[in-house]
Amino acid sequence: MRDVSIEGDSIRLGQFLKLVGMIETGGEAKARIEAGEILVNGEVDVRRGRQLHRGDVVTVDGEQLRVA
Template sequence: MMEDVEIRDDMVRLGQFLKLAGIGGTGGEVKELIADGLVDVNGEPENRRGRQLHRGDIVTLDGESFRVA
């Protein structure tokens, strides 16, 4: 199942997006998830918290997918 997460601007950073999606309550938790290699962007592992995401990108964590909308 895929959940759409609305963003206000044309771009959002991965760390910000995860917080918007309700994943990881704090920046530290989000940083740890990314550093541990648990986050995929468009099917590829991503370890950069500052990775730019655009509408249509898919972020996956623990079998849950979130689309930038």
């Protein structure tokens, strides 16, 4: 599991995916989230603008990333 530091208390899921280089555009994030390819804390979460907080774990392409 890789820890990814963020500034502030939270970050939107799409922004987080851009930060770690998993996506390039917001449209790509939306499509992958809606397709169930991205898990947040082990579950599919398709809410628009999903906020992540420290300790949340995002799984994408088999890699686990913890918000730190």
